[in-house]
Amino acid sequence: MSTWDNQIKEFTMYNMKHFVVVDNKARVRASQLRLSLLFCNRTEVQEVDIPAFPLEAFRFRTIPELIGSTVVIENELFDMVAEVVGKEDPKDLVTSTGMETKRMAINLQDLEKNNIRCVLFGPCVDDLAPLMAEERTEPLIVVLHFFRVNRWDGKTSVQSHFDISTVRVDSSLKEIQEFRNR
Template sequence: MSFNEILSSNVEETSVDVIGHVIERGDVKETENEGRKSKVIDLTLQDLENNRLHCSLWGEHADKIVSFFVNHDNSSPVVLILQFCKTRKYLGAMGIVNAFYGTKLILNGDLPEVSTYIAG
């Protein structure tokens, strides 16, 4: 789904697939809800039309992106694909979050979609 479609929607919890590149990332935070601890990291994604979208990654997805950035050359872009993520409002604007048991996270994957995106 395009960033414009997500940003103009008011419907939360819609399952979508997105592709964009990471332009900002926050620090990992630990949260606790009903006795369960979890990690979360907030990212800002940008598409090829320069639209920006907030993305929160929880749990193992937060761990995966943190591990990826440890060894990543910051001079090259990070193209992120999220399959089966969900739309959710964050600070009044629509964004995306991973679903705990269904979202697939691909970072700079060796895929035609990533090559097409980078060729932009």
């Protein structure tokens, strides 16, 4: 990952060669696709700019979809846009593997006033906690990127994944602007 972290940016298009296509049997799937790319030392990546190519960066799920779903696929990752309407204070946490991290629960609401609880871990807490501590005049709209659903004791919630999830609060994002305008 560290080899490609500085070369590949989200929401950008690339020409790539010398990679391997493998069956996507990973425990956590960022994509519903059956196959994924595996990079090796010979892999070459070159950024291209084709403005006419439509790029849908997010795969949104709605709160009613998540709550109303009869089958919960806990290892499938998705995206969500919502307003933060409540929070708990961040807490220190030690995972089952001994890793020290943080945990914070927030309440999210969509435009139809549907609510869902969201649990953030690690870097997602670090990114969002300072914004939650500020006095705000406008609602805090977030895009949750690569989150997963969790159902426990009959209640459905969403939660971040330690390694993959991000919380985006950039007001210039088209999805945040559309949510705010509606």
